[in-house]
Amino acid sequence: MTDPAALIDAARAAAANAHAPYSRFAVGAALLMDDGSIVTGANFENASYGLSLCAETVAIATASAAGRLRQIVAIGVIGGAMDADGRATGTTPVSPCGRCRQVINEAAQMGGRDLPVHCGAAEGDAMRTYRLSELLPDAFGPADLGIG
Numbered sequence: 001m002t003d004p005a006a007l008i009d010a011a012r013a014a015a016a017n018a019h020a021p022y023s024r025f026a027v028g029a030a031l032l033m034d035d036g037s038i039v040t041g042a043n044f045e046n047a048s049y050g051l052s053l054c055a056e057t058v059a060i061a062t063a064s065a066a067g068r069l070r071q072i073v074a075i076g077v078i079g080g081a082m083d084a085d086g087r088a089t090g091t092t093p094v095s096p097c098g099r100c101r102q103v104i105n106e107a108a109q110m111g112g113r114d115l116p117v118h119c120g121a122a123e124g125d126a127m128r129t130y131r132l133s134e135l136l137p138d139a140f141g142p143a144d145l146g147i148g
Contacts, residue, residue, distance in 0.1 A: 007076030008120035080122030
């Protein structure tokens with residue numbers, strides 16, 4: 001099993017590729033797969049703001065496109081305001097937004113897991129770990145539709 005700090009490091013590396021010219025807030029996500037590999041994503045903003053994609057959604061869609069949606073066993077996420085060089089900054093852990101919590105729930109229920117979500121800071125060692133069920137209690141998902 002990969003150390004949560006390694007997932008946070010992978011999320012930080014992914015955040016370096018964030019396309020966030022509008023919010024100037026970079027987010028990176030890293031998924032631990034059941035074989036120990038890591039899939040990453042970064043936020044991708046759009047001039048039509050509603051079309052922007054969160055890092056967690058990008059990573060989960062990447063895993064799904066590879067046929068690996070059910071293989072996700074943990075997620076790490078970081079975020080922070082971008083400095084002049086485009087690097088995420090800040091020492092406070094960032095957690096997934098509500099939309100991302102719902103997307104993570106889709107993957108969690110399809111894989112039959114209550115995923116650990118490691119929320120890290122863009123800089124430093126601050127990290128909080130939650131189970132998805134803590135971040136999104138009584139979630140609606142595939143199981144409610146008889147799928148899973």
